Amino acid sequence: MNNIALNNAIRFIGLLFLQVFILNHVNIFGYINPMVYIAWVFLYPVRKTRSLFLILSFLLGISIDFFSDSGGINAFAITFIAYFRLPILMAVLRKSDLDYGQFNLKTLSANKIILFIAILTFIHHFIVFSVEYFSFSELLNIVSRTVFTGIFTILISFLGITLFTKRK
Amino acid sequence: MRQIIYFIKKFRYFLLFIVLETLAFIVIVQDRSYHQSKFVNSANAITGGFYNKANSVSAFFHLKKDNQLLSEENARLKNLLDAKENKFDLDSFTVKDTSQYFQKYDYSVAKVINNNFTKRNNFLTINKGAKYGLAPDLGVINSKGIIGVIKNVSSNYANVLSILNTNSKINVRLKNSNHFGTLVWDGKDYNITQIIDIPRQALVKAGDTIITGGKSAIFPEGIAVGVVKDFKYEQNKYQIINVMLFNDMSAIGEVQIVKNLHKDEQIILEQSVVNE
Incomplete structure (x- = not known):
């Protein structure tokens, strides 16, 4: 139990610093900054009680906002995907009930992991860019940014998950 | 009473979710209003x-x-x-x-x-x-x-x-003709900003230098901004004037x-x- 808490604490701080000091400044093709910190939502253990998970996700989002001066946008988006993670996971697995204690993302097939990550990523990015631009006339910009940034986020998080987490 | 407790219990995650999202929403709204100082900022x-x-x-x-x-x-x-x-090269003058x-x-x-x-x-x-x-x-x-x-x-x-922000509106003018406009940014290219509200009498050419206007109480007059890259003149007024910044905003x-x-x-x- 302690081990899991420690793991989560390290992951929280690691993802926060990775995001604000490195990924916010990579500027692929001049403007794409992947938002890999949402890997927090993919990796947090799936449990029946979700209060702590929701609160921690919110805190991670607001921390990112503090660093990148985006004022609540990231907190809003990450809380949203944190809440809808379970229903989306169920839909991806085509199951109506999960074995909460045993569930591990790594035991899924690569296709399902990518599908799961992709759905959450695109929802998250779409919210972030919609709130940031906040105008219907910029819809094309919003969608293109969502797609391009999303592709890099998915790529990096998938590689990160397959390389840096232990298979059980 | 019991039903209320039951209701809260049943929807507790949803209620928590709503509370957190409302918090985030308040922060976003506060951040949007220009005149209010922000709470969530990196200057702490x-x-x-x-x-x-x-x-x-x-x-x-x-x-x-x-x-x-x-x-x-x-x-x-x-x-x-x-x-x-050289201009003030006099034999003697009092220093005040x-x-x-x-x-x-x-x-x-x-x-x-x-x-x-x-x-x-x-x-x-x-x-x-x-x-x-x-x-x-x-x-x-x-x-x-x-x-x-x-x-x-x-x-x-x-x-x-x-x-490079939606809320940034800076008074600028053409260096050679005293026609004022407002510098804004359309969010596309960080090297190029736009000027709006420039009167149609102004003669704009590509390559004209843009400087700060000094009408606001913030910037002194005559600080360099950039040069006119291109512009669109339609329906008797300037629709878009693109300004190439002197500064590389990325560095x-x-x-x-x-x-x-x-x-x-x-x-x-x-x-x-x-x-x-």
Whole structure:
């Protein structure tokens, strides 16, 4: 139990610093900054009680906002995907009930992991860019940014998950 | 009563979700309003401290370029000084220390420790704050042109609203014709900003230099901004004027903060005219 808490604490701080000091400044093709910190939502253990998970996700989002001066946008988006993670996971697995204690993302097939990550990523990015631009006339910009940034986020998080987490 | 408890129990995650989202929403709304100072910003001791540490490493790699910029500016200022000395080359003249009476702008230096330019609304963080006399609504420039306006200050750090932001509206004019306009940004390319509200009588050509107008109480007149890249003149007015900035907004190191010492006087005077 302690081990899991420690793991989560390290992951929280690691993802926060990775995001604000490195990924916010990579500027692929001049403007794409992947938002890999949402890997927090993919990796947090799936449990029946979700209060702590929701609160921690919110805190991670607001921390990112503090660093990148985006004022609540990231907190809003990450809380949203944190809440809808379970229903989306169920839909991806085509199951109506999960074995909460045993569930591990790594035991899924690569296709399902990518599908799961992709759905959450695109929802998250779409919210972030919609709130940031906040105008219907910029819809094309919003969608293109969502797609391009999303592709890099998915790529990096998938590689990160397959390389840096232990298979059980 | 029991039903209420049952209801709360059943929907507790949903209620928590709503509470958190409402919190985030309040922060977003507060952040959007220009006149309110933001609560969530990077000019606090923690984020500022981290950025300062990170910057002390990365600044090392820009030393060469920073040095070159400084020596360029030195050369330019020395030329100005020489030109001035020749003009007042009299046999004798009394020296009056009038600098304190006539000085209108006060400049101080700071360093950018966090720079954003890829988002729609960009902010910078600098390593000086209220301790050094910085306050909201002071202008930020560097040797090549304008950068933004200070929005929030903490004791050691300040948060700068970049010209690459929806809320940034800066009074500018054509260098050769005194026609004023407003500098805004459409969020596409960080090297190119737009001018709106320029009167149709103005004769704009590609390559014209744009400078600050000095109508606001923030920037002095005549600070360089950029050159006109292209423009569209339709239905008897200027639709779009694209301005190529002199500054490379992606690489900003040392900056200067402009403090208008006559600002209060100007604002009080303008207010009194409005009130009459």
